[in-house]
Amino acid sequence: MIIFGTRGYVYQLAILTLVCGGCGNPSAHTLRKYVTKFTLFFVPLFPVSTKYRTQCTFCGIEHQLPREQAEGMLATAAAPQNHPTQQPRHHQG
Numbered sequence: 737m738i739i740f741g742t743r744g745y746v747y748q749l750a751i752l753t754l755v756c757g758g759c760g761n762p763s764a765h766t767l768r769k770y771v772t773k774f775t776l777f778f779v780p781l782f783p784v785s786t787k788y789r790t791q792c793t794f795c796g797i798e799h800q801l802p803r804e805q806a807e808g809m810l811a812t813a814a815a816p817q818n819h820p821t822q823q824p825r826h827h828q829g
Contacts, residue, residue, distance in 0.1 A: 738776070742784060745771045750813040754790070758797035765790045767809055
């Protein structure tokens with residue numbers, strides 16, 4: 737007897753601050769990757785499908801994204817921000 741099937745996995749990639757397309761509020765959105773993998777004897781072998789979605793933490797609405805857009809958002813979230821750095825102050829005593 738051969739046991740095969742699929743199993744879903746969810747990976748949270750980032751939390752971004754975006755303006756929601758549903759409620760219009762600027763709020764945190766989770767960027768998630770949903771992967772369905774083919775399994776043989778309960779061992780995941782290869783991905784069958786991959787989807788990217790954002791979910792608004794204010795209203796809960798989800799939007800599906802193309803892979804390119806999700807990767808662009810992830811790259812933007814991982815890029816260092818251009819914030820002025822504070823210089824250490826030296827005390828003379």
